[in-house]
Amino acid sequence: MKKVLSVLLVALMACSFVFANGGSETATAVNADGTVTINLWYGAAITEAGPIPDDWIGYQILRDEHGIDLHLSVLPSNESDQDVRIQAAAAGNSLPDIFMVSRPVLTRLVDQGLVAPVDDYYALMPNRTAQQYDADSIAMTTIDGHSYGFASPGSVAKNEGLLIRKDWLDNLGLEVPTNLDELMEVMKAFTYDDPDGNGQNDTWGYGAYIESDATLKGYPGARLFPILGAFGVDGLWCFEEENLGLNVYKPAFYDAMVYIRQMCEEGVMDPNWLTYKKDDFRAAWKQGRFGIMKEQNAAYAAEANYAPFDANFPDGEWIVIDPPTGPEGYASVGAYDQNYRIYAISQDAVDAGKAEKICEMLEWMSSDEGYYLCGWGVEGVNYVLDDNGVPVTGDLGENAFSGTEGQVYTQLRNMVFYNSDTELASRYPTYTTATSGKTMSALTTLREMQSKYWTPAIGSGQMPTPNADVQRYYEQTLAEFLSGQRALTPEAWQSFIDQFNAIGGAAWNQQGIDYAKANGLVR
Amino acid sequence: MSKKNSFSPEIEAFSKYHNVRPGRVKPVKTPGGETVLMIKPDLGKEIMRHKDVYLLLLIPFVFYIVFKYVPIFNAQIAFKNFRARDGVLGSAWVGFQNFQDFFNSFYFWELLRNTLFYSFGKIIISLPVSIILSIAIYECTHYALRKTVQTLAYLPHFLSWVIMYGVLFALLSPSSGILNDVIKLFGGTPVDFLSSIKAFPWVVLLSDAWKEMGWSAIIFIAALMNIDVSLFEAAMVEGANSWQRVRYITLPSIKPVIVTVLLLKIGTILDAGFNQMYMLYSPQVYSVADIIDTWVYRQGLLNFQFGLATAVGLFKGVIGMALVLVSNRLVSKFSEGSSLF
Numbered sequence: 115m116k117k118v119l120s121v122l123l124v125a126l127m128a129c130s131f132v133f134a135n136g137g138s139e140t141a142t143a144v145n146a147d148g149t150v151t152i153n154l155w156y157g158a159a160i161t162e163a164g165p166i167p168d169d170w171i172g173y174q175i176l177r178d179e180h181g182i183d184l185h186l187s188v189l190p191s192n193e194s195d196q197d198v199r200i201q202a203a204a205a206g207n208s209l210p211d212i213f214m215v216s217r218p219v220l221t222r223l224v225d226q227g228l229v230a231p232v233d234d235y236y237a238l239m240p241n242r243t244a245q246q247y248d249a250d251s252i253a254m255t256t257i258d259g260h261s262y263g264f265a266s267p268g269s270v271a272k273n274e275g276l277l278i279r280k281d282w283l284d285n286l287g288l289e290v291p292t293n294l295d296e297l298m299e300v301m302k303a304f305t306y307d308d309p310d311g312n313g314q315n316d317t318w319g320y321g322a323y324i325e326s327d328a329t330l331k332g333y334p335g336a337r338l339f340p341i342l343g344a345f346g347v348d349g350l351w352c353f354e355e356e357n358l359g360l361n362v363y364k365p366a367f368y369d370a371m372v373y374i375r376q377m378c379e380e381g382v383m384d385p386n387w388l389t390y391k392k393d394d395f396r397a398a399w400k401q402g403r404f405g406i407m408k409e410q411n412a413a414y415a416a417e418a419n420y421a422p423f424d425a426n427f428p429d430g431e432w433i434v435i436d437p438p439t440g441p442e443g444y445a446s447v448g449a450y451d452q453n454y455r456i457y458a459i460s461q462d463a464v465d466a467g468k469a470e471k472i473c474e475m476l477e478w479m480s481s482d483e484g485y486y487l488c489g490w491g492v493e494g495v496n497y498v499l500d501d502n503g504v505p506v507t508g509d510l511g512e513n514a515f516s517g518t519e520g521q522v523y524t525q526l527r528n529m530v531f532y533n534s535d536t537e538l539a540s541r542y543p544t545y546t547t548a549t550s551g552k553t554m555s556a557l558t559t560l561r562e563m564q565s566k567y568w569t570p571a572i573g574s575g576q577m578p579t580p581n582a583d584v585q586r587y588y589e590q591t592l593a594e595f596l597s598g599q600r601a602l603t604p605e606a607w608q609s610f611i612d613q614f615n616a617i618g619g620a621a622w623n624q625q626g627i628d629y630a631k632a633n634g635l636v637r
Numbered sequence: 638m639s640k641k642n643s644f645s646p647e648i649e650a651f652s653k654y655h656n657v658r659p660g661r662v663k664p665v666k667t668p669g670g671e672t673v674l675m676i677k678p679d680l681g682k683e684i685m686r687h688k689d690v691y692l693l694l695l696i697p698f699v700f701y702i703v704f705k706y707v708p709i710f711n712a713q714i715a716f717k718n719f720r721a722r723d724g725v726l727g728s729a730w731v732g733f734q735n736f737q738d739f740f741n742s743f744y745f746w747e748l749l750r751n752t753l754f755y756s757f758g759k760i761i762i763s764l765p766v767s768i769i770l771s772i773a774i775y776e777c778t779h780y781a782l783r784k785t786v787q788t789l790a791y792l793p794h795f796l797s798w799v800i801m802y803g804v805l806f807a808l809l810s811p812s813s814g815i816l817n818d819v820i821k822l823f824g825g826t827p828v829d830f831l832s833s834i835k836a837f838p839w840v841v842l843l844s845d846a847w848k849e850m851g852w853s854a855i856i857f858i859a860a861l862m863n864i865d866v867s868l869f870e871a872a873m874v875e876g877a878n879s880w881q882r883v884r885y886i887t888l889p890s891i892k893p894v895i896v897t898v899l900l901l902k903i904g905t906i907l908d909a910g911f912n913q914m915y916m917l918y919s920p921q922v923y924s925v926a927d928i929i930d931t932w933v934y935r936q937g938l939l940n941f942q943f944g945l946a947t948a949v950g951l952f953k954g955v956i957g958m959a960l961v962l963v964s965n966r967l968v969s970k971f972s973e974g975s976s977l978f
Contacts, residue, residue: 198938205943207721222941227722318812324919333920385811388921389831394806403812461722582936583743586923593921597832617743 143467149183150471152463153210155200157455159527161191163518166525172487175478182475188525189214204228211463212472215263215456217254217575218329223458224257230464231260238473242480246532253633254454254576264476267532268453270411275434275563276340276447277414279405281427282309282317293439294344294373297406301382304405310427319382321404323390326589330451330574332361333589334596337387337395337408338374339448344440345370349449349571351626353637358630360623362588362614366442368607371595375602388597402427408448411563415556417545428550434562447563449571455528479530488530489537490515491523497540504539573635578625584618648674715948728944735948742936744927752928755841755909760902763846763853768895770850771857772883790851798916805831805844805917837922845913853898860894861887896968896976904961907953929953 143150158165165188166172176182187210189196197219203209204223215223223229236243236252251265278290283300286309291297301319303309309317322337330336332350342348345366352361361367377383384404386394399407400422413419414432423430439445459472478484490497490505496515498508507514514520531537542557580588591610594600614620630636644652644659651674652659661677684691710725715735717728739745770790777783793801808815809830817827830836868886877885911930918926929949937946969976 194939201938201941204941205719205721207724219941226720226941316812385827385829386813388829388919389806389810582932582940586744586920586927586935589920590923593919593923597829597921599834599921 143471145183147183149177149181150468151183151185152212152468152472152475153185153187155187155189155210155213156526157196157214157528158188158191158525160521160525163521163525165522167522170523171492172484172526175483175487176475180471180474180478182471184475186526207462209460209462211466211468212457212459215458217454217456218579220255220263220456220458221257224262228461229262229458230461230469231262232264232459232469233261235264235459235469235473236261238470239477239480242477245480250452250572251454253573254452255456255458263456263458265454265456266529268455268528270533270538270560270564271453272447272450272564272566272568273412273560274336274408274410274448275559275566276408276437277406277432278435279304279309280431280433281429282405285309285311290433290435291438292436294341294441297438298377298380298382301377301406302380305380305382309405310402317402318384318404319406320377320387321384321395321398321407322387323392323395324388324593325392328579328585329577330449330571333592334374336448339446340408340437341374341377342367342370343446343448343569344438344444345373346440346442346444346446346569348446348569349574351571351574351577351630353571353573353630353635355636358636359627360619363611363623366440366444368604369441371592371607372602375596375598378596378598388593399423400426402430411560412542412556415554415559416542417547417554420554421548424547424549424552431552434559434566436566445567446569447566449569449574451571451574454575457529476529479526485530488526489524490527490540491520496520496523502539504536506540506543570637573630573633576629576633576635578622578629580622581618584614584622587614587617588619712947712951714944715951717944719944719947721943731944735942735944736952738942738945739949739952742932744932747924748927748929748932751925752907752909752930754838755914755928756902756906758838758842759845759910760899762842763849764895764899764902766846766850767853768857768891771854771861772887774854775858775861775887776879776883787851790854792851793848794852796848798912801844801848801913802916805840809840831917832919832921834922834925837917838925841910841913841917841926844917845910856894856898857891860891864890892972896972900961900964900968900976903964904957906960907956 145151166186173184176184190199193216196214197216200209200213200215200219201222204226207228209223209228215229220229232255236247246266247264251267252261254265255261255263278300282288282304283290286303286307288300288303289296291300304317304319306315308314322335324333324335325331325337326333326335328350330350331339334342339348342361347361347364347367347370349361352359352364357364374383384390384398386398390398395407396409396413396419398404399409402423423432437445437447457476459469463469463472479488486493486497486505493499495513496510497505498510500506505515507516510520511517512519515524538557538560542555542560544553544555544558546553579585591600591614595602595606595610600606611619644662648659648662648664652662655662655676657676661679663675663677664672665675666672714725714728716730716732717725718731718734719725719728723729742748774783774787774790777786796804806814809817811817811827811829814827814830816830820827828836830840864887868890869882872882872886907929909928909930911928911934914926914928914931915934918931933946933949936942937949965976965978
């Protein structure tokens with residue numbers, strides 16, 4: 115028995131040793147059939163749809179014409195889940211050859227030596243580089259003087275706007291608010307004067323949810339940017355030379371917090387705003403729960419997203435308005451950064467000699483053949499070109515690129531799209547709503563939203579992030595001020611700032627200032 | 638230098654007589670103080686004889702090897718500045734730095750307090766609720782009602798906390814939640830249960846009890862099934878009412894199982910329920926909601942400090958093991974036969 119146990123123990127130790135150090139083997143670059151296997155972890159374009167089917171013609175083209183055996187794996191739709199997945203793979207030293215990654219995680223992977231510098235590879239993709247990568251995008255992936263990933267244009271910048279229920283304004287005989295005082299009056303009327311006329315006390319002035327991060331948005335987040343913008347403190351960081359640093363240090367930030375607290379005390383905020391998740395929030399405005407919100411153009415105006423609201427309120431109408439002006443004359447829809455999707459190449463892939471093939475694949479994706487195939491599928495099957503050369507669905511039914519059968523073939527489109535007019539025209543077609551017969555277009559809405567003033571916060575995505583304790587203290591204390599758990603007085607605010615500085619906030623702020631200065635982010 | 642086994646003449650003779658190796662002969666003392674010789678069973682033959690049973694054992698055995706024992710080797714990450722590219726063995730040793738980082742973190746005592754509060758709170762609430770439910774189901778004589786209650790009680794266990802969050806939100810929303818509708822009906826002010834530091838701990842404890850009581854009751858129902866029914870019949874003949882039967886027969890009979898469950902729960906006392914807390918908490922309730930596991934998730938996993946995360950895991954394991962050993966010793970001292978080992 116002792117012998118058996120001894121053997122078992124030795125086997126266990128051996129297993130441990132193998133598992134501990136055998137996570138990543140540098141694979142042979144060339145397979146027996148002459149192809150090179152490339153593992154790609156991508157962010158799906160349509161998160162609710164399935165992965166790209168095995169019969170996707172792109173596999174065949176890459177194999178036959180480029181000698182690439184492509185293996186695709188879709189990342190989780192939620193960004194923080196994506197980070198966890200990438201970091202879990204990184205911890206096991208088993209990153210795929212090429213993968214989408216957020217900038218904060220990329221920084222950590224570079225520190226670990228897990229991703230390769232790609233400075234020399236741009237030249238291998240002349241067409242794609244001209245189309246997708248410029249100095250700003252390269253700066254997004256530059257760490258210590260080297261570029262560690264390919265940053266393609268992400269979601270369209272400034273694609274959100276402040277929206278108000280025009281039908282509610284009309285019902286109550288109110289004008290569109292232009293400043294914070296008027297905004298408060300309208301919010302009160304929306305809350306207490308039965309704007310939908312149903313005889314019930316079931317509406318609120320402003321709807322929001324907490325959507326914050328530690329780079330651009332900061333707590334209390336992007337849904338309240340128009341309020342914060344009225345005080346000139348929208349965005350986590352201020353990049354103006356005279357106020358460079360965290361916005362929370364500006365005296366006006368306290369004033370903004372007082373205003374938001376007042377919104378809560380007056381009862382004009384949807385009381386669920388602190389617990390809503392994104393989907394709850396979106397379900398709420400479609401149910402007519404509040405009359406003012408900040409929303410994304412497609413989430414509001416795309417056909418499928420607008421349809422429930424249209425069915426519930428055929429006479430309802432949202433309009434995009436100018437952000438309200440604050441006491442010092444500031445007004446902004448919010449802070450914006452250039453959005454990028456970064457694809458990094460693992461050091462293991464480079465060591466295995468796969469980098470050139472990866473570049474060849476990316477260059478093919480940006481060729482006419484790859485661009486249309488990844489973006490819309492096969493012509494005549496998944497799309498047809500209209501008179502302006504814009505891919506449209508025609509009468510292809512469910513096989514069209516927006517149909518349930520066809521959309522899975524466009525899951526890689528975010529790797530090839532660069533927000534051209536053709537893409538936007540195709541993505542946001544004009545349509546007539548089913549119930550009310552309105553003519554809607556998410557593209558028109560987008561252009562209207564982009565025409566409003568936004569605060570540039572370019573480079574926010576590159577800024578240093580705090581440790582968990584500092585971030586928690588920052589978010590928790592602001593949340594306690596807003597929810598009334600902590601009295602919002604100048605003394606309490608100063609006490610918060612002092613403690614924030616003491617636990618690492620001051621160091622974080624200084625780190626950010628130094629980074630912004632060193633990287634030319636100061637305006 | 639090899640050690641040569643030497644056996645007594647009795648053992649040599651005994652092994653020769655029974656045609657077995659002397660190493661398989663073992664002297665055993667009987668209760669009367671007499672020493673007798675016995676043949677130790679041959680493990681291989683035993684396994685072959687009961688191969689069906691050992692086959693069943695194989696699955697959990699492999700599971701434990703792969704997921705429980707092999708990772709023990711990687712626990713050394715707790716003492717290293719882990720760099721994935723250098724591997725577990727190649728990463729630099731940093732001594733107790735990761736433990737110091739954890740113990741010196743700004744919120745350490747609050748994290749520990751919250752973790753212990755929820756762990757003990759869940760035991761205090763969930764355990765009695767599970768026992769009561771199991772007894773109620775056992776005592777119920779209406780077959781259809783019993784099965785229906787059982788099924789409904791088990792069901793929430795199979796829902797993820799993502800789904801449970803949706804259910805709780807529908808129940809507790811300050812604007813449209815059913816509970817707040819009732820509060821408003823009686824003229825009260827709606828309560829934001831998920832954002833209030835006073836209400837939040839109760840939401841956590843009660844929702845956990847609700848979700849897990851049915852599942853936890855299974856083991857108690859199994860124990861109840863093993864009680865000799867003649868005890869109940871005798872008690873009824875003696876005129877014992879239902880409460881007396883529960884108090885003097887049912888509870889004492891399942892006491893060893895209750896103690897076992899309690900000891901197992903104490904072993905994971907620093908696991909206060911990451912999934913539940915991650916779904917339910919938000920910055921305004923961090924002060925009463927942030928537990929060790931959620932902190933490790935933010936600081937250790939999201940910030941790529943796997944050494945720190947491992948150190949905390951090791952700390953939790955050591956504390957859990959110590960508590961189990963102490964508790965087991967106390968149980969065996971005060972209630973003989975009820976201890977786990």
